[in-house]
Amino acid sequence: MPVINSVAAMKDEVASWRHELHQNPQTAYEEEYISAFIAKKLTEWKIPFKKGIAKTGIVATIEGQKTDSGKALALRADIDALDITEKTNLPYASKNKGKMHACGHDGHTSILLGTAKYLAAGRNFNGKVHLIFQPAEEGGAGAVKMIEEGLFRDFPADAVYGLHNWPWLETGKIATRKGPLMASSDEIEIVVKGKGGHAAMPHMTVDPIVAASHIVVALQSIVSRNLDPVDQGVVTIANFEAGTGAHNIIGDTAKLVGTVRAFKPETRAFIMKRIEEIASQVAGAFQAEACVTVSAGGYDPTVNTDNEVDIAVAAAADVVGAQNVIADIPPCMTAEDFGAYLTQRPGAFIFVGQGVPGDPQSRHNHGLHSPYYDFNDDLLPIGTSWFAKLVESHMPLEK
Ligand SMILES: [Zn+2]
Ligand SMILES: [Zn+2]
Numbered sequence: 251m252p253v254i255n256s257v258a259a260m261k262d263e264v265a266s267w268r269h270e271l272h273q274n275p276q277t278a279y280e281e282e283y284i285s286a287f288i289a290k291k292l293t294e295w296k297i298p299f300k301k302g303i304a305k306t307g308i309v310a311t312i313e314g315q316k317t318d319s320g321k322a323l324a325l326r327a328d329i330d331a332l333d334i335t336e337k338t339n340l341p342y343a344s345k346n347k348g349k350m351h352a353c354g355h356d357g358h359t360s361i362l363l364g365t366a367k368y369l370a371a372g373r374n375f376n377g378k379v380h381l382i383f384q385p386a387e388e389g390g391a392g393a394v395k396m397i398e399e400g401l402f403r404d405f406p407a408d409a410v411y412g413l414h415n416w417p418w419l420e421t422g423k424i425a426t427r428k429g430p431l432m433a434s435s436d437e438i439e440i441v442v443k444g445k446g447g448h449a450a451m452p453h454m455t456v457d458p459i460v461a462a463s464h465i466v467v468a469l470q471s472i473v474s475r476n477l478d479p480v481d482q483g484v485v486t487i488a489n490f491e492a493g494t495g496a497h498n499i500i501g502d503t504a505k506l507v508g509t510v511r512a513f514k515p516e517t518r519a520f521i522m523k524r525i526e527e528i529a530s531q532v533a534g535a536f537q538a539e540a541c542v543t544v545s546a547g548g549y550d551p552t553v554n555t556d557n558e559v560d561i562a563v564a565a566a567a568d569v570v571g572a573q574n575v576i577a578d579i580p581p582c583m584t585a586e587d588f589g590a591y592l593t594q595r596p597g598a599f600i601f602v603g604q605g606v607p608g609d610p611q612s613r614h615n616h617g618l619h620s621p622y623y624d625f626n627d628d629l630l631p632i633g634t635s636w637f638a639k640l641v642e643s644h645m646p647l648e649k
Contacts, residue, residue: 253569253635257368264364264634265627267291269342271356272625275331275349278390281306284329284359288383291363295370300404304395308383309405310366314375314645321377321645324407324595325637326588327362328355328387337621338613353618354415354604357625359383361413361633368638377645380405391547393590402594409558410597411640412588413633417617419603421628424566424636425576426600428559430513433484435585436522436548439507440465440529444538446502455500459492461536462504466490468532472524483521484511484583511583513551550589555596562598565639569632600636604629 267287274283285306292299292310299310306329336343336350344350351357366381382401386392419425442465444458466487473483485508492504510525512518526542533540554562559577566575579601588599604626606612613624 252571253631254368254638257364257634257638258631260364260367260634261627261631264360264630267363268356268360268625268627268630271359272351273342273345275344275346275351275356277331277333277349278386278388278392279305281329281385284356285383288329288359288363292366295367297366297370303399303401304385304392306385307392307396309401310381311405312366312369312379312381313373314377315373315647316376317378319376319645322380322407323377323641323644324380324382324405324410324591325362325365325640326382326384326410326412326591327358328384328392329359330355330386330388330390330392332388332619334619334621338624340624350621351625352620352623353388354623354625355387357415357629358413358633361630362637364630364634365637368634369641374647375641375645376647379641380407387587389547391549391587391590393587394547397590397594407595409644410591410595411558411562411637412591412599413602413636414586414599415604415625415629416601417605417615417623419601420605420607421603421614421626422570422632423574423576423603424570424600425579425603426554426559426562426598427578427581428554428556430551430553430581431599432552432581432586432589433511433513433583434515434518434549434551434589436510436518437507437545438510438525439505439543439545441541442504442506442533442538443541444500444502444504446500449498449500452500456537457500458502458504458538459500461533461538462490462492462506464536465529465532465540466506468528469525472521472528476524477517477521481517482513482581483517484509485521485525511585513553513581515551518551549585549587550593552586552589552599553592554598555592558596558598561640561644562600565636565643566600568639569635602629602633602636
């Protein structure tokens with residue numbers, strides 16, 4: 251595989267960082283261990299950096315042998331783990347009870363550190379590279395927080411790139427697409443207020459369960475009846491909490507909690523508006539009231555820009571061969587807060603295959619966020635080579 255030779259030679263070293271980080275997972279804005287690890291490595295390699303951006307975030311800057319091109323790129327890794335109890339029994343499994351790097355962000359961080367070491371050793375480019383180590387991707391909107399704290403003001407960049415390991419894609423393949431790659435994500439809560447009472451005297455009550463049930467059913471019509479059939483969206487009520495536990499009491503309230511996904515900002519806003527209308531009017535029809543709240547910290551859709559996808563695809567083809575690059579993978583309804591960067595700068599996000607479909611028993615086939623998930627270290631040189639080639643092709647030393 252034509253990964254960069256010196257990057258391939260670093261694989262064991264990068265994997266050892268990955269395993270150490272895997273053993274020490276922490277979640278949103280508490281990623282002290284990994285943040286200190288990154289700072290230690292950057293110091294060792296004499297790479298200047300600013301820490302404490304969005305609490306545990308770090309941005310490092312590497313200058314090329316020349317900088318007169320005036321160009322600059324931003325490369326991003328996420329550093330946080332999840333509230334999951336690991337069940338892999340790996341020798342380097344999590345030492346922090348109830349916390350696990352089950353989305354492979356330990357791998358992404360190691361890839362970006364490998365990129366830092368490689369780029370700083372050669373500086374074979376004309377311009378600057380900003381390496382973003384971002385906290386709180388898994389809820390917590392770390393990308394937005396870094397932007398609010400001046401990320402692109404203090405570290406101006408022409409474009410921003412990122413990657414995610416993808417268990418549903420074969421190792422050795424890379425996939426992306428122009429336009430929307432991943433959806434927006436918003437958490438909604440609908441509280442339906444009725445009037446409780448004796449279950450055998452329903453006429454004396456306003457039953458919130460009946461009203462909420464009709465709301466759940468009516469919400470299904472947003473995607474099926476209100477949305478343009480060629481557009482895409484999801485409205486899922488994932489939780490329905492009601493009742494007191496007793497079989498003979500009608501409670502006062504019912505609570506619905508769910509998620510909304512869309513690829514376009516206007517679709518996202520339209521779905522929210524319809525949820526409000528349906529919830530309040532259906533509740534009203536049953537003499538109840540509904541209050542809809544949308545949690546702060548929803549994620550923007552991840553919308554790649556065409557030119558940067560072309561650059562990302564060319565760099566990917568250099569690393570894994572053109573036949574292994576899928577440039578038009580269908581978009582997916584999961585969300586990623588990388589989308590926030592793409593509202594500020596052009597850029598591209600890619601999926602790097604980590605599955606082994608030829609071996610159904612392979613640990614690397616477990617999905618993201620599974621307690622059995624196991625990052626595939628074969629990705630480390632692929633991801634590092636891709637980042638490095640982006641830099642060297644966007645900002646070549648020789649014209
Ligand atoms: Zn995740
Ligand atoms: Zn992730």
